[in-house]
Amino acid sequence: MRTISRTAIGAALVAALTALTLPTASAGPLAPRTEKASTAPGGAQADNSSGDPVLSGDGKVLAFQSYASNLVAGDTPGTEDVFVRPAPGAPLQRVAVPGATTSSAALSRDGRFLAFSSRSETLTYGVHVRDVRTARTERLAPALGDAYAVSSGRSALSANGRYVAFGADATDATPAAADDGPRVYLYDRTTGKTERISHSPDDADGARGCFVGSVSDDGSKIVYQDSYTNGPRGDDWGDVFVHDRTTGKTVQADATHNGAEADKASIEPRLSGDGSTVVFNSYATNLVPGTDPNRGWNPFVYDLRSKELTRIDAPVPTDITTASSLSGDGSKVLYSRSGSSAGQWVRDLRSGRDTLATPGLDGSPQGVGSSALSADASTVAFSGYDDGTFVAGDTNGEPDVFVRRLR
Template sequence: MRPSLRISVNAAVLVALVTCLAGPAEAASGGRTPPVQAPRTERISVAPDGTGGNGHSGEPVVSADGRVVAFISSATNLVPGTEVRDSVFYRTAPGAPLQRVVVPGETTSTPQLSESGRYLTFTSFSATTQKSSKHVMDLHTGSVERLAPAMDEGYQVSYGTAPISANGRYVAFVARPTVDPNGAFACRVMLLDRWTQRVRRVSRPSDGSKNFHRCTQISMSANGRKVAYLEGYSGPATGDQGDILVYDRVSGRTVHADATHDGAPADTAAVGPVLSADGSKVGFNSLATNLVPGEDPNTSWNAFVRDLRTGELRRYDGHAPTDLTLVSDLSWNGSKLLLNTADANRTSLGLILRDLRTGQEELLSPGPDGGPLTAGRAALSADESTVVFDSYYPGHVPEDTNLIGDVFVRTLR
């Protein structure tokens, strides 16, 4: 998800190119406008000969222009010479061959792409030392940098996702103490400026009443100014075990995104924060029934979006009052919502893209008959041209017969 300035610059370049080419192109086509290409779905977790992977693939991420895609897989036949069962794979353009992230003797996981598609962060794990490391890979040069900035109080970079800004300057990550004497699995969300090597704490310090032990869900705006994260802590299973917080690097302020409309504690936790690329909105999912005024018709999972400029919080329901909704991603300015939907019986109603201004929806996981198929984790490119998702269900493409988790790219335009 790119900031608007970057999109404007690219648009200007595109206009210039179209202007230069308009004459010959129009002459060749007789002045006719080329037909609009219909949406199509492609399975990319395949071997070079097109056969399905021999292991599960999932957790896809995508660049702002939809060209670069990365995911994890336990398959060993996607790229020749794969000797470990768990790896990050990526491709740098539609039709380009898959490539594997290689850290000799270690598995790799938790891929995150910059909106520019140039930088890829990932975690490596050594079974020999039982230690994990966080890395940044430059997909243009192939160089890999291990992230190990100095931190106070015995904290070090730990496992978990690490979103990176479009220009590769800022990386948000989870830090944990080398030794935790309290056994509370303490963790912090940190922000690294790779240009200056300065590290600052994003997550709030504990007041002693809660043990913060869940810091695995992090999202970042394209310019690295805002970081959203889940602050999870121990407590009754029926209570509020986690909050969605958004930190502003410039102002230093933290916004409680899943705060209720009347200031009362939420009656349960929220999960899955996703920031729009411009940092104006944050989406999340919650079972809470008291975040917004009025009755919750399904008393189950719902998608919420908070406007960080106005403070407004809205719940986005399904077609029927009892439908479940889960937000997977936001468009670059939060005007469109990528939703996973299901009915009250948990039967999938498919992955949809909803325009919040018009209410128009598009089914992104159609089956052969046009009906909805189940999709798992999903992400939307900032230019809204591409959606990536994983699924264990056959039928997204005719050749999917391996009955295991695969990664798909849905090209919308």
């Protein structure tokens, strides 16, 4: 990000010396604050859009994708790349693959490993893992059955980066009888073994495909979305499943309370790091007892231990709500609201208390684009068009990536 000037160094020394003269008891938690992270060297503004941020478990390592060409020296204008910031205040690093664009970043909880997708000019896709400390990038070469091949899209990592969940598509060589749409696989970077995770239900009506949600810290559980690949068939065109590699069992997280078929789709699942909790978004109105006040999108939280399913409503129950992230212990959810309180909020599932995660400079709630919550719930990263709403002096007219420390 910004190069530190002599003036800044001098100011920092003065601040440090002043702090040494203060009593220890005066130290306390830092106030919540927002910074712009998609910034070029010297503090220059990005010349193109940035978005889709992800965070390490402690919120200190950040990755996102951007079309900007001036975030690092030598970048090619008009191409999409993944960028990683190894620590707060550290310079951005471009994550490049020769002859390809990069996207769909995912970080391990410890922040050391970054998974991402590449797409070559010949539309060949790859999944890679980068060691953030050494900048060494490894292209995975998983052995897939039925002539499936790695596809673009989201991947996910276990806490230490050993396990990588990724998507794969059928190819022209795939036998017709084996083509059941996109699949989810898990690759073990230690043993080199690949395991198929997703299987569409035997009673599935028509072609379906499965897509990566996330992986538990130890790699034993994977949540994924199962959807029709050729468009909705009726209103229930998406479901959420969790596969437990230890037991070999797969459970449906969006099952209704009375065993009836869901009347609408469920999508975008996320699994807590401890493997106890799933959050997903659903348009269904009959997953839990009672009337759905907004008859629209809501996040639902499924407890894999108690088998309890809970809907998250906004304080104004008719507002539309959707979730994007879940804390590592499953106790907090980052979700968005519509209406007068539009913005991103962190819901404490134990107390029911909401904390505004995306305030403007004036403290009012602000709507944003994509967002992510760190596993320890200390930090939120989000993208948004900014005209000085979140930080002063932002005038580039492009979506940027912001990081807010909540505590």
